[in-house]
Amino acid sequence: MKVSQRCASLTPSLTLALTAKAKALRAQGLDIMSFEAGEPDFDTPEFIKQAAVEDLKAGRTKYTGASGGPEIIEAVRVALKRDYGLEYEASQIIVSVGGKHSLYNVFQALVDSGDEVIVPSPYWLSYPDQIKAAEGVPKIVTCGPEQAFKISPAQLEAAIGPRTVALVLNSPSNPTGAVYSADELLALAAVLRKHPQVAIISDDLYMKLVYKPATFASIAVLAPDLADRTIIVNGWSKAYAMTGWRLGWLAGPKDIVRAMANLQSHATSNVTTFCQRAGALALTSDQGFVDVFAAKFDARRRLLVDGLNAIAGISCAFEPLGAFYAFPDVSALYGRTLGGQKVTGSMEFAAAALETAQVSVVPGVAFGEDRCVRLSYATSEKVIETGLARLKKFAESAS
Ligand SMILES: Cc1ncc(COP(=O)(O)O)c(C=O)c1O
Incomplete structure (x- = not known):
């Protein structure tokens, strides 16, 4: 069937294959440390949910x-x-x-x-x-x-x-x-x-x-x-x-x-x-709950950025000051072999990190910067600590 030029020119998500792979590994029972999420891991506050439930029940449909x-x-x-x-x-x-x-x-x-x-x-x-x-x-x-x-x-x-x-x-x-x-x-x-x-x-x-x-x-x-x-x-x-x-x-x-x-x-x-x-x-409503979310993200940010900077070959010299992402430069490891694979860019880095260290990150090439990978810290401190330990071992294994 004919597809319009407009839609045919759109690019499929570069990260789709990687996300599918992470999902498949998880389904096999592997304990993947996931840094991919582009969303807070907190639930919507109860009072907000309550208003929607009330309106649904009241027939505001x-x-x-x-x-x-x-x-x-x-x-x-x-x-x-x-x-x-x-x-x-x-x-x-x-x-x-x-x-x-x-x-x-x-x-x-x-x-x-x-x-x-x-x-x-x-x-x-x-x-x-x-x-x-x-x-x-x-x-x-x-x-x-x-x-x-x-x-x-x-x-x-x-x-x-x-x-x-x-x-x-x-x-x-x-x-x-x-x-x-x-x-x-x-x-x-x-x-x-x-x-x-x-x-x-x-x-x-x-x-x-x-x-x-x-x-x-x-x-x-x-x-x-x-x-x-x-x-x-x-x-x-x-x-x-x-x-x-x-x-x-x-x-x-x-x-x-x-x-x-x-x-x-x-x-x-x-x-x-x-x-x-x-x-x-x-x-x-009072925005205090947003400040609580932000304070939690901030503590996790420190943990992740400091941890990344302590890994040889990974540099988070640019300190992220907002949102919930770190975008470290991993290009010092390009040209080396990691987990049996020669890493030449952020796609290969992310694939090797997933397969060898069971850590999922998003390749920077998807955002226009192939030297970096994106890690979301909208995840628990336990995931951040375990993920960092695995990434350290992974980076140290480079030959
Ligand atoms: C920079 C930026 N703008 C806009 C959006 C759109 O978010 P939503 O459609 O969930 O409001 C996102 C979501 O990831 C984003 O990161």
């Missing part, structure tokens, strides 16, 4: 407005005011099926065939394919560990061309844990000011998971003069341990939000009705 009912839209407005100090009207907000869907809406609304979107690399792996799904061209800008995985103003200036329509900023970053400082964002804003055709997509999914001495900074707050071309994307998944609820939100200029609302009204309509009050409650 009908359609709402396609961009979300008034309660959840108001909750996003409250969160924007509290967390950013920004005022938005209800018509500037859309609640979608996860931040992923919000981003999909953004690219569909912004990008015409052949338009370019600047994506600093390492990047969250859905950006390039979502841009391609909008018939756009991802303009990948390499930002390695030597520049703390962040795009510089000079790189941004050089990347902007006549077809550039947007820049994606993701801070804290998946996969690197890098956090842009206010000064760094101000310097990028100074470049963007010269190029009025470039929209700014600020993916803030991990904004509440930031560790000292870093603090969260937002270009939407720092450069209010760019508000007419800045779109904030955020959501519930990472901070509230609500990945499976599929709730995300975006806020931006009225015209583009109207276009996205039209698209969503023909694609998915509203997010699940009986999840909406629960989502609103998560956003508007």
Whole structure:
């Protein structure tokens, strides 16, 4: 059957084969130490779950407005005011099926065939394919560990061309844990000011998971003069341990939000009705429980980063300061033999670590950086300790 060019150009997940292998080994009874997860290991807090159960029982099972009912839209407005100090009207907000869907809406609304979107690399792996799904061209800008995985103003200036329509900023970053400082964002804003055709997509999914001495900074707050071309994307998944609820939100200029609302009204309509009050409650209740999650992640971060740095051949010299990922450079081991396999890149490293040490990590090549691998510390301290001990033995076995 014919497949559209648009869909045929999408790349299958590079990590699929590896994940399938980890699953198969687990099914064989092998005790795999898993560092792959892109989601908190905590359960959604009880009071949030309770609200959804109540609404389901009360029959709140009908359609709402396609961009979300008034309660959840108001909750996003409250969160924007509290967390950013920004005022938005209800018509500037859309609640979608996860931040992923919000981003999909953004690219569909912004990008015409052949338009370019600047994506600093390492990047969250859905950006390039979502841009391609909008018939756009991802303009990948390499930002390695030597520049703390962040795009510089000079790189941004050089990347902007006549077809550039947007820049994606993701801070804290998946996969690197890098956090842009206010000064760094101000310097990028100074470049963007010269190029009025470039929209700014600020993916803030991990904004509440930031560790000292870093603090969260937002270009939407720092450069209010760019508000007419800045779109904030955020959501519930990472901070509230609500990945499976599929709730995300975006806020931006009225015209583009109207276009996205039209698209969503023909694609998915509203997010699940009986999840909406629960989502609103998560956003508007005392945020103390999020701080508890963040403190736990922080302790695990220290354990993992210190442990990785103690392994010869693995370097986590760049300290992740947000999200729940470490992105160490393992390229010192490339060219060596590990577990009987010659390791030449992050795919081979991950495959050998899985087969020989029963440790699963995500190859950095999936995020555009083949020197590194991603380890999530959204897992127990026991898994981190055991995994580190196994990785140490594995790295020491290199010949
Ligand atoms: C950087 C980033 N943005 C957006 C998302 C989308 O998350 P969700 O669709 O669960 O809200 C993710 C999820 O992994 C992410 O890491």
